[in-house]
Amino acid sequence: MSFAPYAVAIWIFLVGLYGVVTSRHLMHLVICLSVVQSSTYLLLLGIGYRTDGAASIFVDIPPNTKAVDPVVKALTLTDVVVGAAVTALLLALTVQAKKRFGTLDPDELDPLRD
Amino acid sequence: MSAGESAHTPRRPGEISFATRRTLFLVSALVLAGVMVWALGGVPSFGDYHGVYGLVLNHVAVPERHATNVITAVNFDYRGFDTLGEEFILFAAVLGLALILREGRDEEEGPPDDDASGRRVVGASNAVRLITVLLIGPTVVLAGYVIVHGPITPGGGFQGGVIAATALLFVYLGGEYLTLRRVRPLPAVEITKAAGAGAFVLIGAGGLIFGTAFLANFLPLGTAGDVFSAGTMQPLSVAVGLEVTGGFVLILSEFLDQTLVVRRRGGAR
Amino acid sequence: MEKLAPLVVGAPFLVAAVFAISLPLSRRRDDLIAIATASTGVIFVAALLIDVLGRDIPVVTWVGGWQPRDGVALGVSMAFDPLSTSLALLAAVLVCAAFLVAWRYFEIPGPIFHALVLVFGGAMAGFCLSGDLFNLFVFFELMSVAAYALTAYRSEGSGPLQGALTFAVSNTVGAVFILFGIALLYARTGALNLAQIGDYLAHRPADGLVVGAFAFLAIGFMVKAAVVPFHFWLADAYAVAPTPACVIFSGVMSDLGIYAIARVYWTMFDGPLHPHLGELRIVFLGLGSLTAVWGALMCLGQHHVKRLLAFVTISQIGVALIGVGLFTTEGVAAAALLILADGLLRAGLFVVIGAVIHRVGSVNELRLQRLGRALPRPLRVIFLAGALGLAAPPFLGAFAGKLVLEHAAIDVGQGWVIAVFAVATILSAAAVLRAGGRIFLGRGAPSADDPSALNEPDLDSAEAEIEGAPGYTPPVMIVTAGVLVAAGLVVGLVPGLVDGALDAAARFTDRNAYAAAVLHGATESLPDAPSVELGALAVVLSVVSVTAAVAVAAAVLSPRRTGTAIPRTVREPAVRAYWMLRRLHSGQSGDYVAWLSVGAAAFGVLLAVATR
Secondary structure (H helix, E strand, O other): OOOHHHHHHHHHHHHHHHHHHHOOOHHHHHHHHHHHHHHHHHHHHHHHOEOOOEOOEOOOOOOOOOEOOHHHHHHHHHHHHHHHHHHHHHHHHHHHHHHHHOOOOHHHOOOOOO | OOOOOOOOOOOOOOOOOHHHHHHHHHHHHHHHHHHHHHHHOOOOOOEEOOOHHHHHHHHHHHHHHOOOEHHHHHHHHHOHHHHHHHHHHHHHHHHHHHHHHOOOOOEEEOOOOOOOOOOOOOOOOHHHHHHHHHHHHHHHHHHHHHHHOOOOOOOOHHHHHHHHHHHHHHHHHOOOHHHHHHHOOHHHHHHHHHHHHHHHHHHHHHHHHHOOOOOOOOOOOOOOOOOOOOOOHHHHHHHHHHHHHHHHHHHHHHHHHHHHOEEEOOOOO | OHHHOOHHHHHHHHHHHHHHOOOOOOHHHHHHHHHHHHHHHHHHHHHHHHHHHOOOOOEEEEEOOOOOEOOEOOOEEEEEOHHHHHHHHHHHHHHHHHHHHHHHHEOOOOOHHHHHHHHHHHHHHHHHHEOEHHHHHHHHHHHHHHHHHHHOOOOOOOHHHHHHHHHHHHHHHHHHHHHHHHHHHHHHHOOOEHHHHHHHHHOOOOOHHHHHHHHHHHHHHHHHHOOOOOOHHHHHHHHHOOHHHHHHHHHHHHHHHHHHHHHHHHHHHHHHHHHHHHHHHHHHHHHHHHHHHHHHHHHHOOOEHHHHHHHHHHHHHHHHHHHHHOOOHHHHHHHHHHHHHHHHHHHHHHHHHHHHHHHHOOOEOOOOOOHHHHOOHHHHHHHHHHHHHHOOOOOOOOHHHHHHHHHHHHHOOOOHHHHHHHHHHHHHHHHHHHHHHHHHHOOOOOHHHOHHHHHOOOOHHHOOOEOOOOOOOOHHHHHHHHHHHHHHHHHHHOOOHHHHHHHHHHHHOOHHHHHHHHHHOOOOOOOOOOOOOOOHHHHHHHHHHHHHHHHHHHHHHOOOOHHHHOOHHHHHHHHHHHHHHHHOOOOOHHHHHHHHHHHHHHHHHHHHHHOO
8 A cells, every 4th residue: 555656656657658659640649648647646645744744834833843845845746847847848749740740640750761 | 519429520531430539538537547646656745845956945035035925035036047947938938939920911900899970989887987987096005015025925026917918907907098099009909018027037137246146136125024135036026027918918918909999801801 | 164055056146146137137137147147157156266275174054044953954054065066166167157158149038038047057056055955856856857948949840849858858857766765765864964964864774765775866867867778768858958958068068967866875775875885886977888889889870969969978978987887086086176177078069069050050060061161270279179189188178087987997897898998989079070170170971871861850940049140150159169178188287287187086075074074064084085196108098099989980971881891791781770769869768758657767776686
């Protein structure tokens, strides 16, 4: 039971990665990538949890109450913003791909290959 | 969107087929899962965490920083440098997005999608319009509240900024996006975003000038729990809120433009 | 002085924010402001470097003024020593060069390009100087996002879109691996400060978590550095990114991945992983050699000049990884010297390519045959000199790094890497010389004979980035190229540089001194630096490799089909194998991520076995 959150994080990471590898639609690929990123949120927050701990906000609870780790929450917040930024950029590329190639299949984009 | 093998450009010898790719991945994923489980086995069991960083901060943040929201204190005070970087990640991404989606040479802005000679764009129903218009105001107020109260209650610049940007979505849902666009507040939005980003750096520099170091908290700390407390955390939160609002509004409006307005020259979509 | 260090990051960011307001300033004023900011950055980092050199310990500054308490770091530290500051200086110089190149090269609507490059530069500086693990990650991601945006810069053509996409997808997956590593370390140590984590881990054995954390961090950094098999995105991205951006990408961005592996190892993992050094060495040397050889081989048949330089970059990244993978002070010093010299040379070569594109509008070497003669003579000299520098001629270019690498390898009984180094440099230098010979000297069989020409996609349509009239090459590009290549060549001649590098490496690899300085502000005595002597053998090897490179290039370019001299039974399978490898670079992100996963899984298993 105490390993469950981490196992779920690993699962989400691998499932998302599977989606990225086998994707046939750019939007699907971008969303799978954000799923991959979300596995780290789960991992970080799972690590910082303390049983029966309150949120680290001491507005209406006395300052020395047992609280969960605040640092992982701040890290996750940063992580979410980073994820959103990358997703936005990739979606812009997706829109352009549709306009330029008329296709959203990542394997069909005109590859600059040899 | 399925992962089947569709009729696809026949591959030249040497490139891997889709099935090969998938098999390669599945085998590696299995191995990776094993490695990850092995690595994560060493993590303290769920709920049993005793990391010193968090423990120390939980104890000292309120008395020393007069901020009841320790997470905001971490974001804007203890680890403000990280937030500076994070803010600029959003900044750079929005710049990149604007760059990618700006009008190409073979595009032009055309009349909106549903326009057929003389007819207005099919708008939303009156009920939807009423509700969305009513919601815009409270959303903006809520956003402002969340931003300003960052150091005290759950929230902060990032969260409030995103809430504020959803006000634009309400405008779109209410069918008023094109009206808004004619008013063209876009430069104001860009300035907001840039000003927010720049303000963060300037406040940080203020720490250097008036305090002990870059991003040092140099304003009076007030009393914990008061609206104006925790020193520079609040102005930083506001700066970030401005930047995030501007950034997300820009993202949304660029995408909405693409959907509604931008056309290839010659009329075809 | 060190309190101002965060401004190295803050100042470019501020100017970028001002640029983003997109006021209708004139283009020339944008350029001037950008160049001025970049130059100020160079001067400032140089000042930091001088300051650091004058002290015995790493310079530490706590952003926000948060001094550590009882060895617990509360804030984010910047901790820099001569090695990391020099790398930051290289980054600052290349940002300046990028602006100079863009000045007359580009048609840019608005100052977004300048803003992105400034943010990119600030992030690189922050990355080099950071002393905090999560801070390292934030700047890593910032560098990456700015790079994705710069790569997609002209998304009108077909190439930039696909190149930016695979770049973004691959590197994002790499970043997720890094976060896994950070999460693991935080779970174990409760800290994010490099020194503090190192202290905690040093007195405890390495179990699955520690090894796993190192593996994941290394995987993420290797994706950025484009180590095989994580490297597929790089050639596509370099091929389509605008040339001023390529100058920075090739010159320093990929090397930062190698730097990060070294930094992370020597501050945190040296304690627990030290007993397994021999096995770790084998893994990293193997990866480095694979990368070096793969990159060099892929250069050979490559006629897209920017992709050619991309594979040269990959090959040299492999060599740098060999240096770091020796896990000794000398190895780190070798890697540093190689990164410095080769980075400058590659940047200079890219500027010359930019001039060619500007003048002629094509990147296909075969179509450029003889057309390069239209360019000013100095460019010809600069390009060929740069190509020779890649081969590490006696005393010039990569020679200093090569010398130290040879010593480092022999000292730990891994002399075989010298052969790998030789092969990689000979082949990559030969490929660049071949390109130079064809473009600028008009040598080589007419392109109709060459079957590989049939496979080249239409490259010219993508090269719409240029401005200005053909028939004219802006002098600023010639000067920039010349300065970069000259600097790269001359680097080995600077008196005391080799000793300085060894010194810097000794300080870089001293975990105890680093931790003491960061956490307690204590001064410890300077570690002894090894010394390296110049031997006749090194010079002889160097002459041999340069001669071999020129010979190979000449053989390829000669009008007689020298290829027929090789017996068919050897040639045909070799050519088939080569094309199989080449076609793996399919341009499809799904393939690339699949190979990434294969590499990650294999690497994880290798490390697990190595540290049993």
